[in-house]
Amino acid sequence: MIDEKQRTDIVRLFLKGESQTKIAKDIGVSYRTVRRVVKNFRDGKIPMPHGAVPVQERRRDVPPPPPPPKQIEPAPVEDLDPVRFRRVKLAEIGQDIGTARNLGRVQALAGLHRLHIEIHDQAVACVEARGDDVSGMTTAEQERIIFSELANLPPSMRHRLLDHLEALDSGKVVSLPKGTPKRSKG
DSSP states (O other): OOOHHHHHHHHHHHHTTOOHHHHHHHHTSOHHHHHHHHHHHHTTSSOOOTTOOOOOOOOTTSOOOOOOOOOOOOOOGGGOOHHHHHHHHHHHHHHHHHHHHHHTOHHHHHHHHHHHHHHHHHHHHHHHHHTOOGGGSOHHHHHHHHHHHHHHSOHHHHHHHHHHHHHHHHTOSOOOOTTOOOOOOO
């Protein structure tokens, strides 16, 4: 049997958001005792302890909400490089794709892939409009971009691409010059 002080302590710790297992360990009573006291409190059989404030309950099976976003100072328009901006966005979306895969959020993948392709196309258009290419980048930078893009591809597409690269190395594939029309099947 527990006394009134232990009962009040159990309710106070419960209201602070402690788990029932931790409360039992801290108070030195069984888990079943804590569960019974909490149930009686929820049913209104035990009054709210004086000065106790309940914390907002959250479901334990749902992760806590993310922290509020940091306020970012907007950069002056003349400092924004559209190509660099899109490359950063591509990297961020690539991370989002990886996270969605790891969390099993299959529904989000299609939208993220579409967004990735759209931003990639915008970056290519910006590069072409400026007349830029990768000539200003070091080999290490080019490799890093290629490897990060490869890592973000769906496995089936990555394997097809790697098979194609192997065929290029072995000389089994003939590269067509730009602008050569493809033969239609039929």
